[in-house]
Amino acid sequence: MLLSPVLRVAPALALVALIHPACAEGLPRRSPPRPAQPQGRQQAQDNKQSQEDKQSQSEIDTEDLFGFTEGSDVGDPGELEASIDSTGRFGRRGGRYGVFSPTLELEYTPAERLSLSLDATFDHYWIRNVPDLENRNTGGLSQFSTQMRYQFIQRDPSPVGVTLSLEPQFGFFDQDTGERARRTALEAVLSLDMALVPERVFGAVNLTYEGERVRPKGFIGLDRDLDEVDPSDPAAVAITRTPAERESTLGISAAAAFQAVPNLFVGAEARYLRQYEGLDFKAFEGRALFIGPTLYMKVSDHLSLSAAWDVQVAGKANDGSGHLDLENFERHQAKLKLIAQF
Structure with missing residues (x-):
């Protein structure tokens, strides 16, 4: 009598035992909790990512990024660069x-923030x-120059980079007329640039000054009133070198890439130039935009190309x-520069 309730319940228990494993296999299993990542490791990963972002941004060299407008970047110490500008x-x-004026340039970075270069320029005139210019179809070695660029403020970590460039020049042509002459000049450029959108959009501003002294080859004659005449003119009472x-030229430019x-x-880019007689802005001669x-x-990692085409849209x-x-x-000024880094 006592065994009858047990015998009644036993079949039900056996059925539950058979069904339970099958149900358990179909149920979603909760994965074991992951151990909490140490805060120091997470911070290290964040710092590493930030450094990689900065490194990627610093790999963009802005020196030749803006056409005629110069960026503030200077090469890494020991870097050698050759270019045809x-x-x-x-x-x-x-x-x-x-x-048409191709320039061969060799640039070396001896120390951080400082670069030095030697240039040789060849001109051909058509x-x-x-009006007021002699017909010419000639050219040759036009100029030797050297350039020093020093970066006062680096763009990283500062938002703005600032670089001063000084370029003394010694030439053999009048750059406007193509006449043989002895030319000495100094060009100074203050370059400022910044990343407007990191790794995507960059902007730059240049302030420029160029002063030059040009003495054409040849002689002139002077009459009794000290007016210039041809040296072969019978009225010439004295012959002297061409004076x-x-x-001087002042300029400001702005560019975005x-x-x-x-x-x-x-x-x-947009460039505004003003030209004066004399090195000290003695008399205004003209302006152009x-x-x-x-x-x-x-x-590639060692080869880049820069190009620009500027048109004069206003001036007087x-x-x-x-x-x-x-x-x-x-009316037109164009530039094409091929840069190789070693």
Whole structure:
């Protein structure tokens, strides 16, 4: 009698025992809790990621990023760079005017924030029927120069980079007329740039000053009133060397470059130039505003290409008419630079 309740319950217990494993296999299993990552390790990973971001941003060299406008970056210590910087200047008032000027440059960074370079420039002139200029189709070695660039403020960690460039020049042509001459000049550029959007958009501003002294080769005659005449003129009572001319140019430019795809930047720049007689701005001669597109492409880790084309959109000569200054400046200025790093 006592066993009858047990016998009744036993089949039910056996059925539950058979069903339970099958149900258990279908149920979702909770994964064991992960051990909490130490706070120090997480912070180290964050710092590492931040350093990688900064390193990626610092790999973008802004020196040649903006066309004619210079960026503030200076190479790493021990870095050697060779480049071919070709510029073209086209268009004056009337006739045909063109100057093609390739420059061979060797730049070395001996110490942090400091770079030195040696340049040799070759000019070729095509001038025909331009008022006040002789017809020419000639060229040759035009100029030797050296450049020193020092970066006062680095863009990382500072948001703005600041670099001063000084370039003394010794040349053998009048750069405007193509006439043989002895030319000495000094160009100073203060470059400021910043990352407007990290790794994507960069901007730069340049302040420039260039002073030059040009003495054309040859002699002139002077009459009794000390007016210039041809040396072979019978009225000439004295013969002297052609006098030197002194000019100075002030400029400001602004540029922006956007990384459209990896290693390819497209942008634009605007440059405003004012030219004066004398090294101390003795007399105003003319002004011009140039605007144009820029392109920078990093072909490989050691090779890059920079290009720009600027067009004069406004200007005025001191004694000229019209809305452009084609007496002191060109209508078009173009640049193509190939850079190799070692």
